[in-house]
Amino acid sequence: MIFQIKVSLIGMKSKIWRRLEVDDSIFLSELHEYIQIAFNWSNAHHHYFIMDHRDLFTLGNEESELFIGPTQVDSQNAGMEMRDERKVRLSDVLNEEQVSLTYVYGSEENWRHEIFLEKAFSGRKDATFPTCLMVYKGAPEEGKRDQYEQGKMLSAGEMKRINEQLAVFRESEVGEHDLWKELF
Numbered sequence: 660m661i662f663q664i665k666v667s668l669i670g671m672k673s674k675i676w677r678r679l680e681v682d683d684s685i686f687l688s689e690l691h692e693y694i695q696i697a698f699n700w701s702n703a704h705h706h707y708f709i710m711d712h713r714d715l716f717t718l719g720n721e722e723s724e725l726f727i728g729p730t731q732v733d734s735q736n737a738g739m740e741m742r743d744e745r746k747v748r749l750s751d752v753l754n755e756e757q758v759s760l761t762y763v764y765g766s767e768e769n770w771r772h773e774i775f776l777e778k779a780f781s782g783r784k785d786a787t788f789p790t791c792l793m794v795y796k797g798a799p800e801e802g803k804r805d806q807y808e809q810g811k812m813l814s815a816g817e818m819k820r821i822n823e824q825l826a827v828f829r830e831s832e833v834g835e836h837d838l839w840k841e842l843f
Contacts, residue, residue, distance in 0.1 A: 661788060662749060663778045666694055666796060667763070668670075669771045677821075678793040680786070683779065687727055687744040687752070689828070693789050694762060694772065696824045698798040699817075704768070707741065709761040710752050723829070727752070755779075789828045791821040 660683040667676040677697040681690065687708055695702050707728030727742045752760055753776045763770040782788065794817055 660779050661782045662759040665775045665777055667773045668689050675796045679791055681789045687747050697821055700720050702802050704765040706764045789825045
C-alpha cells in the first residue's frame with residue numbers, strides 16, 4: 660500500500676507542512692530520513708516518534724505513549740523506553756484506527772510534527788515512491804527557532820530538490836539504505 664501523509668510542523672506562527680507519498684512498509688528510521696529531506700534539515704539533532712495506544716504492541720505496559728527512535732542511549736533519551744525505529748514499519752503505527760503519529764526533532768528546538776495519514780491506496784504503475792507532492796512554506800533553519808518569525812513561500816525549485824534527494828531511496832530496497840552516507 661501507499662500512504663499519502665501530511666507532515667505538519669506544530670507550534671509555529673505560520674503553517675508549515677509537506678505532503679508525501681510513501682510505501683507503507685518503510686521503517687520509521689526511513690521516514691525520519693524523508694522528513695529531514697522534506698524540511699531541508701541535516702540530521703544533526705536527536706529525534707524520536709511518539710505514538711498513543713501502546714496496546715498495539717504487546718509490551719505489557721499500560722502507559723499511553725510509546726516512544727520510537729534510535730535505541731542508543733544519550734542525554735536526550737536517558738530514562739525513556741525507546742522502541743527501535745529500524746524495526747517498526749509505518750504500517751505498524753498508522754492505519755485506519757491510528758491516523759496520526761508525532762515526530763519530534765531537535766534537542767533544544769524540540770520541533771514537533773504531526774504525521775497524519777490522509778489516505779492509503781494501491782500503487783500506480785507509473786509512480787515512484789517516496790515522492791513529495793506539495794510543500795507549504797519554508798522550514799526554520801536548524802538551531803534557529805528563536806529567530807524564525809514566519810514561514811516564507813518556497814521557490815518552485817524546492818519541491819524538485821526534495822524529490823531529487825528522495826530519488827536515492829527509489830533505487831534501493833526498503834530498509835537497506837543509509838541516506839546520510841549518500842548525501843553528505
